[in-house]
Amino acid sequence: MNTQTPNEPLQALDDETWRDVVTAIDRTYSELVDYQERLEAQNRELDEMRQFMASVLSSISEMLIVIDRAHNIERTGGALSDILGIDTASMIGTPLSDLLEAGAGKALSDAIAEVMRDRRPRVIEVSFLTPDGPTPLDVSVSPRLDPRGRSQGVVLVGRPLGELRNAYRELEASHTALQNAQAQLVQHEKLASLGRLVAGVAHELNNPISFVYANTHALEKYTRRFETYFDAVQSGASRPELGALRDELKLDRTVKNLRGAIDGAKEGAERVRDIVEDLRRLSADGTGEKVRFDMVQTARTAADWVVRGTKTPVRIAMDGAAQAFAMGNPGHAQQVVMNLVQNAIDALADTADPLVTLHAQARDGKTVLQVRDNGPGISESDAPAIFDPFFTTKPVGKGTGLGLSISQKIAQENGGTLTLAATGPNGSCFELSLPAGDPE
Ligand SMILES: Nc1ncnc2c1ncn2[C@@H]1O[C@H](COP(=O)(O)OP(=O)(O)O)[C@@H](O)[C@H]1O
Ligand SMILES: [Mg+2]
Structure with missing residues (x-):
């Protein structure tokens, strides 16, 4: 290390001065090494951060657009290139309105201007140009500030509305289908238990009704016998004649049976009444x-x-x-x-x-x-x-x-x-x- 100009005479340095110089060089050098190491560490951190950000940005299923104050695209991320079908690198520096359906730009640039002014995020529906034609996206617009709090533009996060709507519609359809199926099953169970009930009731009623029927049938037969006898009385038949007719018609037994037939019919009718009563109780609702x-x-x-x-x-x-x-x-x-x-x-x-x-x-x-x-x-x-x-x-x-x-x-x-x-x-x-x- 030579710090002298060529025309100055060379002066000898004493030992003390040499030591100071060497120490100063040493210190400077070790500071330099320190500085270099810190720089490298920061570089590494920065690199990791960049990779982290890139991986996060690319895995977001929404599209991401960072806009500068002139509404030009500064950065992109997420599913933007998938949604729009364009290479994202080619978008940088181009106006945002290039990505939109003609006529859709005004509402969005108004929203962006408002967000930059009052710094409050907003959500707006905007139609973007995609390979499938104009597609509505649900876009949230958030302010982007520099470290000193000055507006630098905005960040747009968008998600295809159609996809959301479709998913919602499908969900609703399957929900309705499920509800219908459930209602049908409930109805089915109700019908099944009603069917069981009706079958049981029909069976139950059959017995007493046939009982009533058989007894009224007997009553009819007895009535015919009495009618025959009364006709004979009316037409002035003699006592012996009437006696013979009584035997022939078995009237004594018939009178006795009459009571039984009436009781039988009554019993059957009562049974029917009880069953109906049971049924009424069953149908009494909650x-x-x-x-x-x-x-x-x-x-x-x-x-x-x-x-x-x-x-x-x-x-x-x-x-x-x-x-x-x-x-x-x-x-x-x-x-x-x-x-x-x-x-x-x-x-x-x-x-x-x-x-x-x-x-x-x-x-x-x-x-x-x-x-x-x-x-x-x-x-x-x-x-x-x-x-x-x-x-x-x-x-x-x-x-x-x-x-x-x-x-x-x-x-x-x-x-x-x-x-x-x-x-x-x-x-x-x-x-x-x-x-x-x-x-x-
Ligand atoms: N007494 C029982 N013995 C054996 N399994 C039974 C009995 N009762 C109910 N189960 C079981 O419980 C299930 C549910 O009964 P339930 O709710 O009445 O519906 P379902 O009779 O329409 O199947 C039946 O499918 C059957 O597997
Ligand atoms: Mg059951």
Whole structure:
């Protein structure tokens, strides 16, 4: 290192001065190395940052456009080139309006001007030119400021509206389809239980009606005999003649039978009246009218109706208390028991000696009815799902999967519960529990 000009005479430096110079050089050099290292580290950081930004920008599914104050494109990113079908590099420095459908530029440049003025972001629908023709995009316009808070332009983030709208429309369509399918299934279950009910009722009514019919038939026959006898009296027949006619017409026996026929017809009619009464109770809707009723009787009626309506031969046994009073809507309870008995009968299709047992009892202030079957039981994997709406293991057209979920809801509306109490290879047991009715 030579700092002297050539025409100055060379002066000898003393040792002290040399040491100072060397130390200064040393220090400067090590500062230089430090500085260099820091610069390199910053460079690396900058590089990483740039790569990070680039990767983030390119993975954004929205399009990104950075606009300078003159509304020219400064930077792009995201899905812009995909959406517009142009190479992004060629856009830099070009006016934003080049990307827009003719006539769409005014609204956007107005929005940009406003954002730059009041620095509040806005969202606007703008039509861009794409390979598929003009496409509306939902564009949010946000202000871009320099470190000193001066406006530098704006950032546009856009997303194709059509895509969003289509996705939304598809979602809505499948939602509607699902709703329709559900409504149909509910309707199906309603019809199915109505069908079961009607079949049971028809069967039930058939008996007493034929009873009434047979007895009125007998009454008609007796009436004819009396008419014959009275005609003979009227036409002045002699006492012996009348006596013979009485024997011939078996009038003494007929008088005795008359009472029986009338009683029989009355009994049949009363039975019909009771059935209609049952039906009325069943159809009484959930107006929340809760009364005290006998669970045993309700369960028996329900089971009778289901059994009459099915072709499967199945034995129904009643055990437990002879009477068990509950509070609630008896029509609702009947509906639940009908569902449970129907499920039990369905499960018994392949059982050798099919048996459904109804067992009512009072327990902890509740009246509990168990419906047991000796069917194959419910598998461990199915059991948690059986109360879910639409869960069914039955073939399409047979099961709707709504019986248990509706029944459980009915039980809850009546202040009770419906649970699966036990299940296994020897059968299942469902429990309907309702608040107990006051003892009489
Ligand atoms: N007693 C039972 N024994 C065996 N499985 C049953 C019994 N009761 C209900 N299940 C099961 O629970 C499912 C749901 O019953 P449910 O809600 O009434 O609908 P569905 O009878 O229409 O299938 C049935 O498909 C069946 O798999
Ligand atoms: Mg069912």
